[in-house]
Each structure stands twice: as structure tokens, then as C-alpha cells.
Amino acid sequence: MKIRSLIVDDEPLSQEIIETYCKDLPVIELVKTCNNALEALEALKQHDIRLIFLDINMPMLSGINMLKTLTAPPAVIFTSAYAEYAIDGFDLDAIDYLVKPFSFERFVKAVNKVRDKLGKQTHNDQDFIVIKADKKLYKLDFAEISYFTSVGDYVKVFTKQGKVIITNETLRNIEMNLPAALFIRTHKSYIVSIKAIRYIEGNQLMVDGTSIPIGLTYKDELINRFNA
Numbered sequence: 011m012k013i014r015s016l017i018v019d020d021e022p023l024s025q026e027i028i029e030t031y032c033k034d035l036p037v038i039e040l041v042k043t044c045n046n047a048l049e050a051l052e053a054l055k056q057h058d059i060r061l062i063f064l065d066i067n068m069p070m071l072s073g074i075n076m077l078k079t080l081t082a083p084p085a086v087i088f089t090s091a092y093a094e095y096a097i098d099g100f101d102l103d104a105i106d107y108l109v110k111p112f113s114f115e116r117f118v119k120a121v122n123k124v125r126d127k128l129g130k131q132t133h134n135d136q137d138f139i140v141i142k143a144d145k146k147l148y149k150l151d152f153a154e155i156s157y158f159t160s161v162g163d164y165v166k167v168f169t170k171q172g173k174v175i176i177t178n179e180t181l182r183n184i185e186m187n188l189p190a191a192l193f194i195r196t197h198k199s200y201i202v203s204i205k206a207i208r209y210i211e212g213n214q215l216m217v218d219g220t221s222i223p224i225g226l227t228y229k230d231e232l233i234n235r236f237n238a
Contacts (some may be wrong), residue, residue, distance in 0.1 A: 047076035
């Protein structure tokens with residue numbers, strides 16, 4: 011599974027170097043490069059990002075202050091010319107801190123840390139997920155789930171039996187607890203059970219009688235997984 015990533019850096023040369031490194035790593039899917047933190051915050055609303063390469067010294071809003079505004083941030087690798095901010099970075103649970111200029115080998119080491127962490131989050135020997143809703147804990151077998159969809163500040167879980175559970179957990183947090191072999195993101199607002207997909211037609215797919223949109227950035231991976 012590729013790691014959907016965002017570069018946030020106000021220096022064109024740094025952007026170019028990190029973009030080149032990302033292209034040389036098949037595990038990274040670079041979604042967007044942002045010139046400042048405000049642009050990045052908007053991008054996070056529009057895309058499902060799993061990793062941010064985040065500079066610290068930027069105009070308007072620093073990388074550290076940007077990270078503090080996020081309630082459920084993706085994994086973060088800080089990229090900065092200033093080593094003295096490293097402690098602050100790790101206090102915010104950053105995966106790694108790269109001091110510019112850094113080598114490709116050091117970049118790969120940092121990305122591998124992220125891949126290991128995400129792998130641990132998604133690897134699950136259980137065949138169920140626990141969802142908090144209505145002051146209860148619902149145990150749902152993976153086999154009985156059709157799809158998840160975000161609606162405003164909530165996520166709806168649709169089961170094959172027609173049951174709908176509404177939770178205030180984020181779609182990103184739910185995705186981290188789902189096995190990648192069984193579920194796939196098809197849109198920024200949808201995660202579906204691969205086994206529940208009946209057919210794909212254009213930019214829509216049919217899941218247990220419900221038509222679900224396919225986001226352009228997710229389509230290629232969906233087709234590849236569906237044909238596997």
C-alpha cells in the first residue's frame with residue numbers, strides 16, 4: 011500500500027529535493043507540494059494524507075504551530091535546517107527529524123519508520139473492529155461491514171444486514187484500524203469492503219446495492235486491487 015504524502019516547505023530547492031526523493035521511492039505517493047502551512051491545512055481537508063514532510067520555519071505559521079492545530083494529524087517527518095527544534099518536534103510525536111541537507115539514505119530510513127508504524131497500526135490478527143457510538147462499544151466483524159462514509163463530523167458504518175452505526179471517530183482513524191487486504195479508500199469520504207464491491211462503472215462502484223463515488227486520486231489503486 012502506498013503512503014499518500016504531502017510536502018510542506020517554502021523553499022523551492024528543498025521542495026525539489028524532497029520531490030525527487032519521493033519519486034525514487036515506490037512506497038510514496040506524493041499528492042501535493044505546499045508552499046506554506048495555510049495551504050497545507052487546506053490540502054489536508056481535500057485529500058486523505060498519511061504522511062507530511064514538514065518544514066518548520068515558514069511564513070505566517072510555523073510547521074510546529076501548524077501541527078498543534080491538527081486534532082488527528084497524519085504521520086510527520088520534520089525537515090528543517092535547524093537542529094535545535096528537534097526536541098519540540100519529537101514532543102509532538104513526529105516520526106523523525108531530518109536536518110537539511112539530508113541524504114537519500116537518511117530520507118529512506120525516515121520513511122521506513124513511517125511504513126513500520128503504519129504497518130503496525132493496520133496489521134491486525136483480529137477479524138473485527140470496535141466502534142464507539144451511542145455510549146456503547148460495538149464489535150463488528152470485518153465480514154459484516156459493507157462500507158464507511160464520513161458525513162460532517164461523523165462517520166456512518168453500513169453493515170450487510172442494513173444496520174447503520176454513527177460514530178464521531180474520524181474516517182482516517184478508522185482506516186488505520188482496518189486491514190488493507192480487506193478494505194480500500196475509494197473517495198475522501200468513503201472506505202469500502204473489497205469483497206462487498208459488485209461492479210465498477212465509470213466513476214461509481216456498486217456495494218451491496220448502494221452506488222458509491224470513486225475519487226480520481228483513488229481510481230487506479232481501486233482498479234488494480236479489484237482486478238487482483
